[in-house]
Amino acid sequence: MTLNRRKFLKNLGITGSLLTVPSVMLNAKPLFGRGNIDLSNVTLKGRVQSNGKGISGVPVTDGINIVLTDKNGDYVLQSNGTAEFVYISVPSGYAFPEEKGIANFFRPLSKGNPVIKNDFSLEKLKVDDRKHAFVVWADPQMKSKKDVELLMSQSVPDLQALVKSYPKDLLIHGIGCGDLVWDEFELFADYKEAVGKTGIPFFNVIGNHDMDNEARTDDGSSNTFKKQFGPTYYSYNRGDIHYIVLDDVFFLGAAKNYIGYITENQLQWLDQDLAHVKPGSTIVLSTHIPTFTGQQRRNGKPEEVGGGTVANRKQLYKMLAPYKVHIMSGHTHFNDNWEEGDIMEHNHGTVCGAWWTGPICGDGTPSGYGVYEVDGTDIKWYYKSTGLPKETQLRIYPKGKVKESPDEISANVWNWDSKWKVEWYEDGLLKGPMEHRVAYDPWAVELYLGPQLPKKHKFVEPTLNDHMFFAKPSPDAKKITVKATDRFGNIYEESI
Template structure:
């Protein structure tokens, strides 16, 4: 009888463990093991690791006492290990973590941008090596929003304006980009990877709406080129007492009209979330990283409300949660309460992170001939550091090219007439601010006074945009976008009843984490003769 006609199961004995594998390849099995010599191969003396989660993107199982797992398998699957705390996975030459195995026997369908090559027959076992690594529960992660270069020149802007500033950064265990790694041209994935490699740390990635294969008819196939470069679009890992979930929340095509995209999740993604969280201790901090914000700025219908509510329900058993997004090219803090469907007393914090591309690489060129690219809400381009301490966290926003103390932009008139009434005001754009924060100001040695939270365009940004339109000569670079309302802006009265001369405005702002930040600016009072 020919082997090709045999329908019986093949029994393979691996290191004393019997593993059943069908010729139809409808199951995958293997070891998660301690890779003592870091060579990526399981040696006979290297033991399996118990109770490590492994997933096929939907089901999640734990390894047994010998480190063995088994999962259902389709012909379009990515098997990945959910890295436990106190272990690390290897990275490739580009600092991309290697925690997955792609199973696409026939490869991706033919697309404009190449997907995954045919992977052929499944190996008898798909093993995942883990390297023991002591992890401090106090650590900091580096977060990039929307690098989004549309051209190779913009990749260079990203590399020079952002990555060079954090090149070979120390004491940061990993970085994460929150989607829109490129701008529709997926051939720029490799230049983007080469740029982020220079940060010198393991780098994780989120799928964004500009990272998709648009020549597909179903959402499940929209990430084929992304998978070929980065692996699964839905995965998880642990570090310290933090459980990170990276999730693709871009539905393409939009299921409502089969056009464009919409924020939400597929059913298999919900199953992955539910199955994954079953094995996470309830006292751990859950951090969800996605691209499209859960909030809907300007009341636009950008996210499926039912999906957001279902996500909230999945998170209900966990007291400590944080979600991250980018996409909007602004910076914003949102807090979901019972009124918005959050099922706990403590509000859920959703941080919409400012972008590394800023306002899509617009604005005047700096000394390095890189666009300043301030965002439409007046937030300068930059990146975030999220500081973890056990299951708690705080956030620092770092403006690119500025000292870390640069946390606000103060706008005030340069000169006012002595003792004259004026409608001019002092504005403070506190980049990490939220409406409940305290922002105080004083002039010279006067008393500290509270500033009034306001929602309007940041006049400092408006002035930048107007300078383009008023210029009688062409300005190198690209005109910035028009201003929008800022969600972290405060306003105070400016005094004209002061002596003639220069006066100092001092500002102090306390953020949601209890940290106080300072800024100052001067203005002149002059005697008016009319």
Template sequence: MSVPRHLTRRETVAGAALLALSAASGPAAAQAGEAVGVVYAAGPDGARGRGLADVLVSNGREVVRTDAEGRYRLPLDGDGIVFVIKPAGHALPCDADNIPRFSYVHQPGGSPKGLGLRYRGLDPTGPLPAAIDFGLTRVEEPDAFDVVLFTDPQPESPVELGHVRDTAVARVLGTGVAFGITTGDVLFDDLSFYARSNRIVGRIGVPWFHIGGNHDLNFEAPDARHSRETWKRVFGAPTYAFHHGRALFVMLDNVRWLGGGSDKGGGAYEGRIGERSLAFLANLLEQTPRDRLVVLAMHIPLHTDTAPNDPRNTTVDREALLALLKGRKVLSLAGHTHTTEHHYLAEDHHHHVLTAVSGSWWSGPATRTGIPSADSRDGTPNGFHVLSITGTDYTTRYRSAQGEPDEGMRIALESQLRGGAPEVLRDYRPMQTLRSPVPQEALAATDLVVNVFDGGPRTQVAYRIDDGPSQPMSRTRRPDPFVAELFARYPETKKPWVKAEPSSHIWVARLPADIAPGGHRITVDVRDEYGRPLRSAMVLEVG
């Protein structure tokens, strides 16, 4: 179904006439320090129809509802952004690359010339328009829908942007999802790639919403104020929201740039939502029924096993956010760490750190396609997730960007012989026979290691040998032996900072010492975070 194109600046300013004519029954012309406008029904050809009542509009802090004629007014003193919060059953206008156009960035002087930005920021917008209007198209919008979740595609070069195209994007084509989300690090510092990246992802053919990551910043900015100049030009408001079905999606920019002169060290940024965005969320929730599912998307996690106390890897004002969300059903999504994690921050708050599209930053040996294996540092193959929502219920499902669609785990054997130094027996694919049988005397020192790629604290894992009894496995925070050996075996193929890190989704069991010589089937049964079954197997030879 077609959606209206985004209004040109001339058309936006022209909306002042309609606003002035309706002064007797609603908001009049803008006063100093405020924005006014109309949210209206747009026809398939972009034709302007009646005003839409009860649509939320925000300046990034205050949230107001349009009146019976679709009119609103908001404080806007100096630089600022005004955006419409799409209601359920309506579509936003999208550009040729399916980027939703929902905001107006007001920056009269444009990006300050003295910043010396490497990548182009905003051109001067001039005086505040007499009216900032938004057109929405009425569409059928069922309560059951799927959303593709990307994080950290992070291409550092044109070649790596091609890897994004030929893996994750290729896997999503034709899947019939409602829309997509990328939770940051769309690029890897070189912001000149946005146009090509948007062209590639836009070919999926659905609206695609974005949040900025730390690698999407303008690093020349001395502080957070102007660190999203290029982002605002390309995508619009860095923090915003929209409704779809019975869910409220809130897109939070929680990367706070501290500037090149920061005494924090390292990357000179931290995870912080900030007072203004917290106020926006509080005002938005006041206008949202409590029986709605709230889906938050951000770049830096609220919590991570990887570095739980590092402000560059967690959100320092998390507690203030959790307090606002108390008593609501919440799914929050993040990326950044290039690991896959599930956390439960409150009774009804599930925090999901998503698998990176780039895995280990496009590291690892190239496959026959010329694309790096890109296994994440916690052992998960590079990939993405699909969020399925029905009403206010949801599930997520991991998808490998390069493997089989039902591939959900890796089974390996690890020997602790040779003076205690781990040795991985080098054949991992389910249902294949190990190249060399395991000596019977080594069984008591051999661990069965299972990486359930999207596993978490609610996942249950058990194994059995042949037709024997099912035996539980223990969740153990440790590196994946497969990816540890992969990086050690091919050091020249990885980025210098990449190494195997302790994984939150590894299960371990010591093999019985009395397995008879010969061939045996090891079956692994999993119940994932949502109670869904998953099964895989391998063949064990005992010599």
């Protein structure tokens, strides 16, 4: 989209499908009572204000088109009967509206009214929000009350302690990166209770296990999720960062059948959303299914279109090209970072580890979550393992643990990316960089390999990863130390 076109659309206040719908259709009344799409005109109006004063320039959307509030904070949005919500992109400088920890930036639309009025009230922040932090909880994925107990007794206290470790006035929010439950929708209440206890507001992403498997198409697959958490795609702002959430799980109409795919409706909406974001800005985009990972390459297989990555990701990347972008994703139950140009994807290890069967994911990453510290447009991050100090960023294995490399020690540096440096010392003497190889984590092999392991979920298997490192010590070596330096200069050491 050219800047001139963006400016035109911004001034016009509407874009997308409404521009292409003939007026005769917009005024059409359904002929029959059942199965017809309601395209009758609906006018959405209201005010966005703080302490009685209107806030201008706030994007308001029905999920189809976007308008900005005027100088008095008022908005008028021409919509139709298909719209389910009216919602705002919370501007920088204001607290996130929330209800018991769940972000509440939307209003469900009642049906049958030609004019629907909804106001939004925001609280002005007393602190500078350019400095803030956020955490990414990928795949809590609870199947039973036992899983809920583990989330409540392990993950919640860990996040509570992390929040307390930061200055009291630092703004922190959470992103629930999908698969909040594992098809058991009654456990959404437990997820909400857990989030409420963390003390920070959470924005939520729909995952493949949060979908209605009885729906006949993708359009109806998010009905239950929407009742619990609101829209499945939206944006918000904090400080200098523009945050976007998309639904990239496309349901194929049969239980457990889906692909990674972003619909045209969302891309049209995103086109409008980005029209209000200055080129060069930093964007944090959250999805459930990763747009891309190295899994197929690691397994020696050609790239495929399916449930593992987003089929139309290249179209998304084109839209994001003018910005600096961090993509947050989950779904895979392994940790994987890739970077190309101004896009970096952080595919997170999971809150539930290997589906609450043990302390690590299939690639050896401990159960845990991503922590991101923001200062202006600068973002730094680390992986926080549940129950372990934040300084724990690697695990060393003695000789013989990796059966294919009997004479070598190995180290798993789970949040590694190409800008890390991993070196080793033998008896205090620096020996240089360790050899980087695609391999299995030996503890994951021990816990999960074979048809009878693990007992709780036998489908769990170890997965090849890109963050294993190897070195061959002398036969008489007494102490080996591995020193890993991340891209920010933080040094993590472990010894055997």
